[in-house]
């Protein structure tokens with residue numbers, strides 16, 4: 374199979390490319406990049422006016438399989454990723470059963486292969502059953518191919534156990550993806566602030582996140598572990614991250630599109646689609662996150678794609694499930710909120726959504742280098758559309774962005790040289 378992409382704006386921070394040109398792909402490999410390439414390929418893509426980037430990577434996704442396939446499964450999650458322009462996704466271990474042993478890792482690998490769309494990299498839990506008491510078998514899961522460990526959904530509260538997990542992880546060169554939440558300060562349902570006072574809703578304090586950010590930075594530095602902080606949401610967290618980086622410590626962090634787009638004010642109408650953990654914060658926090666991305670303090674944009682069934686959202690705010698479907702609006706929100714508003718350049722977007730995620734994971738992706746596997750995303754940066762969750766490929770439709778007019782969309786997703794998404798259609802439906 375040969376593929377020729379013509380006249381696109383080729384954007385690749387890893388090789389310092391930003392020019393209008395062509396890419397020729399043969400047998401799944403990037404063969405040549407340049408101008409006026411003359412090949413007679415089986416498939417020709419006219420990328421005029423489009424961005425051609427290394428395949429987007431989402432390091433924080435919930436696929437719900439095994440155990441909660443009514444919300445999402447590996448196939449529907451893979452389709453959702455393809456639609457959103459992602460070629461690689463990392464799936465969190467808070468499934469039923471939890472991904473805490475090699476058998477579940479192998480099961481996910483098998484199902485991902487069967488879906489045959491995007492690369493799915495499982496993340497292993499830190500403790501057995503995510504119960505915070507006994508370490509999971511990190512070594513065995515590493516052999517089975519996990520890309521990281523995480524207790525996502527909560528923090529490991531026993532600091533000594535986490536210290537040991539970090540030592541283990543560094544032996545296997547695995548990053549630790551830290552969900553930062555001190556539970557005694559997070560007994561409520563929304564950010565502690567003016568809005569929670571107005572709505573009379575029980576609060577989640579910003580300190581809940583910041584205390585654990587500080588603790589995990591200290592622990593990781595002593596254990597020489599690769600710490601990655603998940604979904605940072607407060608100005609204080611960004612400040613702690615900045616200080617650690619200034620000290621030269623090995624730490625990376627992600628923020629989500631919903632945390633850089635929405636504030637706690639979105640909760641006003643009690644729309645349960647705004648209920649997420651960590652919660653939507655204040656205008657000041659949102660600005661700190663956006664400046665953190667702009668200034669290179671925040672490394673990665675990740676979705677925390679968290680699908681939930683309508684019945685788990687169609688209830689009172691207090692009892693609704695936490696989470697937002699993220700894969701299919703991520704590129705559009707990043708272009709609309711960050712590129713169009715001057716926080717990120719197009720190259721900056723690629724850095725946060727492909728180059729840096731690959732570097733953090735230590736995988737040979739996130740690049741358009743010649744000789745590498747052709748995982749490529751082609752984005753139309755100027756197309757405008759109105760979000761309609763009912764059109765998602767994901768099994769779940771819980772988005773707070775319904776009706777929002779956005780700019781920019783993935784037009785093609787190419788994995789290993791195969792076009793798996795073209796203009797919204799998933800392989801099998803493509804003419």
Ligand code: DOR
Pocket residue numbers: 435467525526527552648649650651677679680695696697
């Ligand atoms: O909103 C969230 N949903 N935050 C998390 O940490 C977990 C996730 C989920 O699994 O639904």
Ligand code: ZN
Pocket residue numbers: 433435465525526677679
């Ligand atoms: Zn998560």
